[in-house]
Amino acid sequence: MTGAPSLDDRFAADMGRLLGPDFPTDIALAVSGGGDSMAMLALAHNWTRAWGVRLWVVTVDHGLRPESAVEAEMVAAECALLGHPHAALRWHWDGQGNVMDAARRARLALIDRWRGGLRHVLMAHTEDDVAETFLMRLARGAGVDGLSAMAPLRRVVPHAEVPPAVQDVCGVTPPGPWTPGYDIVRPLLTVRREELRHYARVLLVPWVEDPTNDDPAYVRARMRHLLGALSAEGLDAGTLAATARRMRRARSALVARTADLARAALRAPGGLPPGVLVFDRVALAASDAETRLRLLSAALRWVAGAEYGPRAAPLEALAERLDAGGRGTLHGCEAEAMRESLWVWRDGAALRGTAIPAGAGLWDGRYRIEGEDLAGLEIRALGEDGWAQIPRPARDGATVPMRVARAAPALWDGTRLRAFAPLDVGPRHVVVDTRPTFMQLLLSD
Incomplete structure (x- = not known):
């Protein structure tokens, strides 16, 4: 034996x-x-x-x-x-x-x-x-x-x-x-x-x-x-650990269902700044509340670049406001239910003090700017001052609201806006997000 x-x-x-x-x-x-x-x-x-x-x-x-x-x-x-x-x-x-x-x-x-x-x-x-x-x-x-x-x-x-x-x-x-x-x-x-x-x-x-x-x-x-x-x-430890493993199986099933909702609801309007997520509200409404809540948590975590999602109570409060067509801030992000879509983007207040010289590293811990003639320029959020410097035709034709665009990375020469990639303003450059994609984060286990 x-x-x-x-x-x-x-x-x-x-x-x-x-x-x-x-x-x-x-x-x-x-x-x-x-x-x-x-x-x-x-x-x-x-x-x-x-x-x-x-x-x-x-x-x-x-x-x-x-x-x-x-x-x-x-x-x-x-x-x-x-x-x-x-x-x-x-x-x-x-x-x-x-x-x-x-x-x-x-x-x-x-x-x-x-x-x-x-x-x-x-x-x-x-x-x-x-x-x-x-x-x-x-x-x-x-x-x-x-x-x-x-x-x-x-x-x-x-x-x-x-x-x-x-x-x-x-x-x-x-x-x-x-x-x-x-x-x-x-x-x-x-x-x-x-x-x-x-x-x-x-x-x-x-x-x-x-x-x-x-x-x-x-x-x-x-x-x-x-x-x-x-x-x-x-x-005992064995009993509790076995329960935790069962919870892990349940979590895997919930992650898969949330990923299915993301695939159905995720939208990418033209000119979308990096680090912004947009979801179709009709697709969201067809899902259950728990899956929508999990998707919102993952969206906030990804947009904020955070290791963990927000705590349950404030997350649930924000979800209720968004379901009712409102808006709110949480976890270093802003979220707003617009007419047909739900937008999640970086909270401008969380970006104060994040300016760095172009080529000096990653802006906001995630974005690298690639292009020519970047010497002497600085990367910082577009802000309202930058939005005001964008030519009127580009602003009028923008598919991105000003409150969303102002939190995106832009190239500055002192107080003068030099370039903003989402609206094709200024010298050609590319904003590279060095993190895993949203779907990769959502499916990570």
């Missing part, structure tokens, strides 16, 4: 499902030094040796605890023992915002700057992480999206163009060429934390316990403690 598969066999099977049958020649692994990631280092070591894949290991030292540098050195020593290149990336927090959220964003961005041409980064999220996240989001009143289990394979694009090299790095950097975006691979989402600890103990793998895991100042630590109490009532 064959026994249960080993953890190594389960890991190999999940890697095959996620990346097979043609595995990459090189793959990265993020290791913090904690029990989960150190156990995964041992698993990945065995798997890469069996399949002929080169493993690159990276540790992001957030510098939030005095011990973090020593822990990064421990990871480096273990990698040297196993024969894998390792790099430690140091992050310096500026003290702004929520530290845990800032650390998460910094981790993704630093790895993106370090990874060279690597396209896959393994991360050791476990079934316990899924259950804890479920409880955290349940406490915030999340719906299907928030309660869905994290994806085992997720595409992230921290930088749309080649980022600067990491300055504070100790170790080896993979070769290029760099291309936008990489895949986070999570093959341990059905593995319990204690299974990994047991695996590490048997193989004498070193690890450290992060004291913040038990610090009640952090919400995840409180949820971890609560999960222990709930287990006595049958609400």
Whole structure:
């Protein structure tokens, strides 16, 4: 009688499902030094040796605890023992915002700057992480999206163009060429934390316990403690994680239905500025309220260039106003129900202070201007001053309302408008949106 598969066999099977049958020649692994990631280092070591894949290991030292540098050195020593290149990336927090959220964003961005041409980064999220996240989001009143289990394979694009090299790095950097975006691979989402600890103990793998895991100042630590109490009532990590996975299946079905509505309702009037979405109101009205709400949330997220959509209560309030033929602002966007169409565009107030010299980078974090004779010019929103400088025939023939056009990128020479692509004003130039398209964002999982 064959026994249960080993953890190594389960890991190999999940890697095959996620990346097979043609595995990459090189793959990265993020290791913090904690029990989960150190156990995964041992698993990945065995798997890469069996399949002929080169493993690159990276540790992001957030510098939030005095011990973090020593822990990064421990990871480096273990990698040297196993024969894998390792790099430690140091992050310096500026003290702004929520530290845990800032650390998460910094981790993704630093790895993106370090990874060279690597396209896959393994991360050791476990079934316990899924259950804890479920409880955290349940406490915030999340719906299907928030309660869905994290994806085992997720595409992230921290930088749309080649980022600067990491300055504070100790170790080896993979070769290029760099291309936008990489895949986070999570093959341990059905593995319990204690299974990994047991695996590490048997193989004498070193690890450290992060004291913040038990610090009640952090919400995840409180949820971890609560999960222990709930287990006595049958609400253990496995049960909650299974519910989160069912939520994920439901979310996938809702995403597909929302994408169908987008295909039916999305319109593209001539001369539409970049970053503007227009939907046919008749097509929207033929759909159900939940799907319309999801489409509106995705539209606001894409237009704003935000990582997440708006919270449910203000989103529902805006949807009610739009259904009634009104307008409103939310999430750095404006939205208005016009006679036959629903328009969503960037809120001009959110663009203050975003002016940059032409050719100096991405305007508003997303647009690059390409053309000739751009030297000495500046990119900033058209605004009302720019609209007033557009020749009267072009304004009169515009298919885009002034309140929409004024938030679009334009080329300026001091106070003088030099060019505005949507109305073919000024020297020829092209505005390139470096982000995924709206439909790509909508279908991303």
